[in-house]
Amino acid sequence: MRRIPTPLQAVRCTCRVVVTSLLVLALRARVVRAAEASASASSATTIPAVESKDARAPGPWGFTTTLATGGAGGDFGNLFIRPATWDYSFFRQKGVWRAGLGMTFGSFRMQEPYQHEPEWGFQQVYLFGTRVFHLGQAVQPYILARAGIARLRPRSTLFKIDPLPPNWESGQHIIEKTDGFSIGLAPGLEYKVTRAAYADVSASFTYFNVSDYDLSPVGQPPRSQGTVWEGRLGLTWFPNGDRQGEGEQGGRRDPWGVRSSYGWAAGEVLAINNLAGVAAQYVRDVDWSETSPRSWWENIKTGFQYDPDTFKTNQWTHPFNGAAYYNSSRANGLGYWPSTGFALGGAFEWECCGETQAMSFNDMFSTVIGGISLGEAQYRLSSEILDNQAQGTGRFWREFGAFFVDPVREFNRLVSGDANRVMENPSDPMDWRPKAARTFVATGVRSIGEGASLAHDTQTYATILLNHSHGDVFANQRRGPFDYVDFIAELNFGAKVALSNVQIRGDLASWPLGGPSADHVFALVQHFDYQNNTAYLFGGQSVAASLSSRFRTSNRAGVTTRLDGEVILLGAVNSEYSQLADVANPERLREYDYGPGLGTTARADLLISGRPLLSALYRFTWISVTNGSVYEKGSYGLDANHYLQSAGLRLDVPVKRQLGIGADAFYFLRNSDFTVTNSVTGREGIQHIRQRNPQLRFYLSTNRMR
Numbered sequence: 148m149r150r151i152p153t154p155l156q157a158v159r160c161t162c163r164v165v166v167t168s169l170l171v172l173a174l175r176a177r178v179v180r181a182a183e184a185s186a187s188a189s190s191a192t193t194i195p196a197v198e199s200k201d202a203r204a205p206g207p208w209g210f211t212t213t214l215a216t217g218g219a220g221g222d223f224g225n226l227f228i229r230p231a232t233w234d235y236s237f238f239r240q241k242g243v244w245r246a247g248l249g250m251t252f253g254s255f256r257m258q259e260p261y262q263h264e265p266e267w268g269f270q271q272v273y274l275f276g277t278r279v280f281h282l283g284q285a286v287q288p289y290i291l292a293r294a295g296i297a298r299l300r301p302r303s304t305l306f307k308i309d310p311l312p313p314n315w316e317s318g319q320h321i322i323e324k325t326d327g328f329s330i331g332l333a334p335g336l337e338y339k340v341t342r343a344a345y346a347d348v349s350a351s352f353t354y355f356n357v358s359d360y361d362l363s364p365v366g367q368p369p370r371s372q373g374t375v376w377e378g379r380l381g382l383t384w385f386p387n388g389d390r391q392g393e394g395e396q397g398g399r400r401d402p403w404g405v406r407s408s409y410g411w412a413a414g415e416v417l418a419i420n421n422l423a424g425v426a427a428q429y430v431r432d433v434d435w436s437e438t439s440p441r442s443w444w445e446n447i448k449t450g451f452q453y454d455p456d457t458f459k460t461n462q463w464t465h466p467f468n469g470a471a472y473y474n475s476s477r478a479n480g481l482g483y484w485p486s487t488g489f490a491l492g493g494a495f496e497w498e499c500c501g502e503t504q505a506m507s508f509n510d511m512f513s514t515v516i517g518g519i520s521l522g523e524a525q526y527r528l529s530s531e532i533l534d535n536q537a538q539g540t541g542r543f544w545r546e547f548g549a550f551f552v553d554p555v556r557e558f559n560r561l562v563s564g565d566a567n568r569v570m571e572n573p574s575d576p577m578d579w580r581p582k583a584a585r586t587f588v589a590t591g592v593r594s595i596g597e598g599a600s601l602a603h604d605t606q607t608y609a610t611i612l613l614n615h616s617h618g619d620v621f622a623n624q625r626r627g628p629f630d631y632v633d634f635i636a637e638l639n640f641g642a643k644v645a646l647s648n649v650q651i652r653g654d655l656a657s658w659p660l661g662g663p664s665a666d667h668v669f670a671l672v673q674h675f676d677y678q679n680n681t682a683y684l685f686g687g688q689s690v691a692a693s694l695s696s697r698f699r700t701s702n703r704a705g706v707t708t709r710l711d712g713e714v715i716l717l718g719a720v721n722s723e724y725s726q727l728a729d730v731a732n733p734e735r736l737r738e739y740d741y742g743p744g745l746g747t748t749a750r751a752d753l754l755i756s757g758r759p760l761l762s763a764l765y766r767f768t769w770i771s772v773t774n775g776s777v778y779e780k781g782s783y784g785l786d787a788n789h790y791l792q793s794a795g796l797r798l799d800v801p802v803k804r805q806l807g808i809g810a811d812a813f814y815f816l817r818n819s820d821f822t823v824t825n826s827v828t829g830r831e832g833i834q835h836i837r838q839r840n841p842q843l844r845f846y847l848s849t850n851r852m853r
Contacts, residue, residue, distance in 0.1 A: 207389055210237040210414045211249075213347060213381030214440060219255055221354070223373035226365065227255035227267065230375050231440045233500075235421050236275065237414065240389075245277040249293065250421050252500075253375075254439035257303075261365055265302035268437020268503075269375075271329050271355075272296050272425055279337075283390075287345070291333040297355045298428060300324035300437055302503065305364040317734040320434035327357030327371070333379070342388050343410060347381040386410030400480060402573035403535075405565070407480035415475035415555070416493040419468075420501050427502075435502045442503045451498075451508040452731035453774040458739050459644060462517075462677050462686035462719055465510050469494055469518015470525055474555040477526045483628040490518045505731035509741055509774070512717040516688035520651045520675035523629045527617045529553035531580050535570045542567065577630055583619035584853045587759075587799075588612070589809065591846025593639055595682050599839050606681055608639040610844060620657065620668050620695045629653040631670075644679050651675040652711075654693075668695045674713060682840040683815055684739050685768075685791065687718030689746070705754045713746040715768065720789045723836055724776040724821055727785060740775025740787060744768060755801075758850050762797040764813075776821055786822035791815075799848055807848040815840040 213234045219227035231254055238247025251273075254266035273295025280288045306322050315321075335349025352374070359369035386408045399407045427436040454461070472493030476486035494514035498506040529549040537545055546566045550557035560566040573579040589612040597604035617632040637648035657670035674689040691713040699705045719739045726736035746768035753761040768791040776787035795813035802808055817838040824831050 207385045207387060208237070208239050209383060209385040209389070210235070210417070211347065211381055211383045212417070213349070213379040215351060215377035215379040217375065217377030219373060219375050221373035222370040223255075226257055226362065226367060226370070227373065228258050229256045230254070230269070230377060232269075232377060233440055234379070234381070235417055237418065238275075238277070240279075243279045243282050245279065247275060249273050249275055249295075250425055252421075252424065252438045254437070254441050257365065261303070261305070264305060266439065266441055267299060267301045268439065270298045270425070270428060270437065273329065273331075285339050287337040287339070289335055289337060291335070291349075292331070293333070294330045295328065297327050297329040297357060298324050299327075299355075299357050299360065300434060302434070302437060318433065320432055322434050324432075324434070325357040325360045327355060329353055329355040335379070337383055343385050345383040345389075347379070347383050349379045349381075351375075351377050351379055384410050384414070386414065401482075402575060402578035403530075404570060405478070405480040405559075405563075409481070409485070412476040412479040412481060412489050413492075415479070416472050416489055416496070419471050419475065420493065420497050423497075424501055435504050438500055438503055443500045446499050446506050449505045451511065452505045453509050453728060453741060454505075454507040455728065455730045455733050455735050455737040458679055458684050458686065458719065461509060461513055462679070463646070463649070465513040466517030466521045466675065466677070468497075469514035470522035471518075471555050473518050473522030474526060474553055477522065478553075478556040478559040483523060486522070487519050490522065491515050494518070507731075509717060512688055516673075516716060517675050520653060520673050520688070521649075523653060524632055524634050524651050525553040526556065527629060527632055528615065528634065529556055530578065531584065531617070535565075535568070535572050538569060575625070577618065577623065577625045580853060581618040581623065581630070582853060583622050585616045586851045587614040587848060589844075589846035589848040591844060593842065593844040595680060595840060595842045597682060597840065599841075601841050601843060606642075608641045610640070610846070611638045612844075612846065613637075620654070620670070621659075621666070621697060623657075626654070626657040628655050631657065639680065643681055647678065647680045649675070649677040666697045669693070670695065672711060683817065683838065684719065684721040687715050689713045689715040689718070703756050707752045707754065709748075709750045711748040713748065713768075715744040715746055715770065718742060718744050718768065718770045720770050720791060720817070722772075722776050722787065722789070722819065724785050724787065728775045730774070737775065740770065740772045740789065742770045742772040742774070744770040757852060758801060759797075759799060762799075764793075764795045766793045767791070788820050790818040799850065801850070805849050805851055807850060808846075809848050810843070810845045813842040815842070
């Protein structure tokens with residue numbers, strides 16, 4: 148299966164937009180300050196004009212979702228029946244007028260004798276304007292007019308390209324589409340349920356015109372025009388209330404002054420998925436995004452399965468997307484636990500309703516649990532970058548840097564005006580820049596071997612390593628979710644993927660053993676792992692019990708240790724037999740296995756004047772395969788267990804102030820046991836496979852502690 152385009156790709160496309168937006172905000176701030184100064188200078192001789200509050204207040208923002216069904220006509224009326232459509236739009240209202248952007252995800256059934264064939268997908272992206280009558284009454288009639296682009300594509304393989312182009316690759320479309328335009332009217336009624344929500348009942352009438360489509364597979368001439376009429380039921384939601392300026396000052400706010408809004412969080416999650424679906428169609432031109440209420444129901448009936456996507460897609464892209472759902476909530480003033488629900492809801496909505504292929508079991512794990520870990524780490528790191536008191540060029544670069552760490556949060560800051568508004572920073576350092584945070588950055592070369600030593604098939608890359616600790620596990624005054632985080636990222640230039648290592652360890656809760664200044668701390672920890680290099684693959688989401696300790700050997704020297712016992716909820720590791728995986732829609736052979744497991748990690752650091760001089764690490768992981776090498780585990784095929792070990796030493800010698808020079812050596816060992824059935828005798832036997840990969844790195848470093 149193919150998935151949402153990664154936000155890393157979206158970053159490349161939107162960088163210029165963000166830069167321009169930040170510059171515009173800075174310019175706007177200068178203009179406003181100049182205007183205020185001018186007004187102040189003339190206030191002594193000029194009587195200020197009386198202006199109503201509503202004239203100054205901004206119009207409310209809102210979004211609408213509807214479900215619809217009805218009938219079809221026009222040229223396609225000889226083929227199409229029973230349209231089913233879901234519509235999503237967001238708008239701004241000023242007085243009795245609304246204007247905004249909308250998207251529809253619809254489909255048509257075909258008439259007999261093709262009524263059992265898969266439907267035709269019909270998608271529209273449009274601009275609209277709405278005139279509301281009897282504004283402020285319990286029942287508000289309205290009429291909506293819209294116009295936009297339309298795309299029509301069948302899902303039935305009757306229309307499959309035959310033969311496929313010689314350069315066709317897995318994941319590309321196998322059925323041609325036809326594009327054009329659509330216009331429509333939708334008169335309706337809104338009934339006020341609460342100050343924020345209206346029930347919506349309406350009818351819609353749509354005309355569309357596309358390029359001629361070859362209908363010879365169903366014995367009809369080419370068609371290009373059609374009409375659709377539907378009855379619609381839906382909901383209109385104003386997250387900050389339906390009156391101008393209402394709700395802007397009241398309500399609960401987070402430590403950054405952001406008003407908490409479940410409505411906006413839900414609206415942004417839906418927008419992320421819907422815009423991703425549109426991008427999949429019009430940018431990537433795939434045919435798995437022709438979704439509609441019909442494909443939703445089909446996916447729900449089919450249930451969850453494993454998929455064969457690439458390791459990078461499943462173990463990095465999906466957590467990144469999950470982080471976007473999560474931060475749609477965090478950026479709207481909600482805390483850790485409510486935001487986990489939005490990560491779950493966004494992931495399920497995409498798996499169910501964002502593509503026509505079967506829902507993926509492994510994607511739910513990586514998107515939700517991985518997205519929570521990555522999302523909260525993004526939020527915490529961006530908080531350390533931001534400064535609401537900064538101005539001028541310094542403010543610009545802080546906001547720009549925060550965008551690359553947490554794009555969703557910075558988008559919200561741009562839209563709300565917080566990106567250039569001078570205001571208070573959080574009063575609690577734990578919400579902004581916790582004490583004793585440490586940042587280690589190393590730049591050098593990394594060599595990794597394919598055998599027992601670096602003498603075999605060694606590959607060398609330029610490398611950048613970032614280790615950052617948010618807070619201090621011993622000194623933190625607050626011990627809630629992710630008040631202490633360890634974040635590791637590694638870039639290897641010239642490798643098969645540049646971002647080859649991301650690891651996150653975030654405390655969910657911790658307890659000092661023996662009082663606030665205790666030397667031992669017990670914690671429950673959430674783990675995220677993504678290791679993708681030329682030699683091996685390892686990724687997964689896990690929870691752990693952790694014990695951190697410190698031992699003072701002198702006034703300048705000390706030792707810290709950490710021991711974790713992990714429960715791996717779902718891990719992924721490279722395998723020789725993973726191509727036998729039982730997966731839905733096998734577009735490719737998967738190169739890694741999936742399964743739960745157990746593990747342990749031990750680490751010790753020798754500190755001189757608070758800076759790590761020598762570090763040692765050991766990790767053991769056991770993965771019991773449930774999908775990959777196993778094909779219906781216990782009945783036939785291959786059973787498998789993977790035993791992973793990694794060990795390393797790091798020496799980082801300070802040279803001058805925070806600068807240092809260092810080296811580290813790591814060793815990765817995988818022992819895999821596969822239960823193989825002899826095709827001749829029918830007897831089972833164990834096949835042992837061993838993989839060993841040494842690594843060596845030399846670098847210049849900087850080690851900063853707040």
